[in-house]
Amino acid sequence: MAKLQKSIEKRDALVQATIDLVNNHGFHATPISKIAKLASVSPATIYLYFDNKQDLVNKVYVEVKATFTDYAFKTYSPTMPVAEGFELIWKRIADFKLNQCRESLFLAQCDNAPIIDETSRQEGISHLKPLLDLWQRGKTEGVINPVSDFLLYAYTINPLSFLMIMQQRGVFKIEKSHIEEAFQAAWNSIKKVN
Amino acid sequence: MAKLQKSIEKRDALVQATIDLVNNHGFHATPISKIAKLASVSPATIYLYFDNKQDLVNKVYVEVKATFTDYAFKTYSPTMPVAEGFELIWKRIADFKLNQCRESLFLAQCDNAPIIDETSRQEGISHLKPLLDLWQRGKTEGVINPVSDFLLYAYTINPLSFLMIMQQRGVFKIEKSHIEEAFQAAWNSIKKVN
DNA sequence: AAAAAAAGAATGAACGTTCATTTTTTATAT
DNA sequence: ATATAAAAAATGAACGTTCATTCTTTTTTT
Numbered sequence: 001m002a003k004l005q006k007s008i009e010k011r012d013a014l015v016q017a018t019i020d021l022v023n024n025h026g027f028h029a030t031p032i033s034k035i036a037k038l039a040s041v042s043p044a045t046i047y048l049y050f051d052n053k054q055d056l057v058n059k060v061y062v063e064v065k066a067t068f069t070d071y072a073f074k075t076y077s078p079t080m081p082v083a084e085g086f087e088l089i090w091k092r093i094a095d096f097k098l099n100q101c102r103e104s105l106f107l108a109q110c111d112n113a114p115i116i117d118e119t120s121r122q123e124g125i126s127h128l129k130p131l132l133d134l135w136q137r138g139k140t141e142g143v144i145n146p147v148s149d150f151l152l153y154a155y156t157i158n159p160l161s162f163l164m165i166m167q168q169r170g171v172f173k174i175e176k177s178h179i180e181e182a183f184q185a186a187w188n189s190i191k192k193v194n
Numbered sequence: 195m196a197k198l199q200k201s202i203e204k205r206d207a208l209v210q211a212t213i214d215l216v217n218n219h220g221f222h223a224t225p226i227s228k229i230a231k232l233a234s235v236s237p238a239t240i241y242l243y244f245d246n247k248q249d250l251v252n253k254v255y256v257e258v259k260a261t262f263t264d265y266a267f268k269t270y271s272p273t274m275p276v277a278e279g280f281e282l283i284w285k286r287i288a289d290f291k292l293n294q295c296r297e298s299l300f301l302a303q304c305d306n307a308p309i310i311d312e313t314s315r316q317e318g319i320s321h322l323k324p325l326l327d328l329w330q331r332g333k334t335e336g337v338i339n340p341v342s343d344f345l346l347y348a349y350t351i352n353p354l355s356f357l358m359i360m361q362q363r364g365v366f367k368i369e370k371s372h373i374e375e376a377f378q379a380a381w382n383s384i385k386k387v388n
Numbered sequence: 389a390a391a392a393a394a395a396g397a398a399t400g401a402a403c404g405t406t407c408a409t410t411t412t413t414t415a416t417a418t
Numbered sequence: 419a420t421a422t423a424a425a426a427a428a429t430g431a432a433c434g435t436t437c438a439t440t441c442t443t444t445t446t447t448t
Contacts, residue, residue: 028223042430044406044407045429047406109307113220147372148366150365154356155379155383159353185384186349189380204393227436238395
């Protein structure tokens with residue numbers, strides 16, 4: 001086998017082709033033959049890098065999700081005050097969704113539809129732990145509303161996915177000012193008021 | 195043709211089968227043969243009611259969307275005060291998403307993925323007009339933040355779709371108390387503060 | 389008895405995957 | 419450095435299957 005000897009560039013071309021085609025047509029409407037063509041590779045070559053089509057999309061999902069969360073938490077430290085840490089993470093996430101549209105759209109597709117395997121989905125979610133820990137801290141300190149993490153996510157992170165999809169679809173353009181408005185909306189929806 | 199003579203029950207069974215199978219496997223992974231089987235009908239019969247597979251999903255989408263918006267605006271009148279009207283509509287929508295999970299999940303799938311045709315998508319969106327009118331009124335009266343409708347939608351309606359998907363996936367159960375929390379979060383994120 | 393609706397079988401195209409072969413890379417010997 | 423042999427990587431064609439759709443026949447309704 002010796003996977004390390006195989007061309008990294010070729011594997012990466014396959015990953016990029018998968019992202020593009022799934023974004024534009026959906027996973028099940030994207031044939032292996034087209035992924036191969038877009039990556040300038042033979043269909044058979046795909047099976048040297050991945051077990052099968054399902055394994056391909058699972059692996060792409062987990063890797064893109066890891067890239068996303070790495071970016072999101074890059075400048076965050078658990079010692080920061082809750083409000084500051086949240087703003088930091090939120091704006092990194094907004095930044096990612098704004099500037100890395102292809103990757104973000106792919107993640108949104110996989111998160112909302114029955115495309116990837118449950119284990120890969122779980123693995124993706126596990127990368128969000130720092131944010132969940134921050135929220136826990138915020139609730140304990142009385143800075144964040146003591147509601148379910150699902151609600152916090154629904155009202156702070158998920159709206160960004162929606163806006164990104166609208167932007168990708170060409171009906172809405174996210175400007176710098178929108179980011180600030182959106183952050184205020186997010187923070188207002190979860191901050192504790194006494 | 196004489197479509198009215200054909201069995202309404204049979205057509206409805208096809209619609210229901212489509213919703214169920216698309217929810218569980220995605221549109222492109224749902225063969226006509228399985229839709230036919232679940233509806234207890236021959237594959238050929240589908241083509242008596244719909245032009246083709248794409249036409250089937252387009253029509254199901256538009257019809258389900260119409261059902262949804264009919265429910266959402268049932269008790270609303272444009273003469274209501276903005277805050278009251280918004281709460282009414284929002285809670286009807288929450289109610290629908292909570293109780294009509296199958297239909298809601300189907301709409302979410304179609305809204306987030308490249309499944310349906312653009313014209314059908316536009317037709318679906320057009321049904322939301324009363325809500326957009328209400329928001330316009332709210333902005334004019336200084337009750338609602340003067341931000342893009344996309345932002346208002348992202349922070350009030352879209353979170354419900356996320357919560358519904360999580361509930362459908364079995365990781366989260368929406369309780370009565372969550373509804374109230376969620377409404378407060380939604381309203382806090384868009385109400386004008388001076 | 390005629391017309392409409394429904395059915396199952398048939399069709400050609402497209403799919404994911406595998407196979408036999410060729411090309412490229414690597415390692416070795418000169 | 420160069421030639422060569424072994425190994426690895428990549429390929430295009432082929433396989434069996436499944437798909438959406440159509441065709442011909444049967445059943446049901448009028």
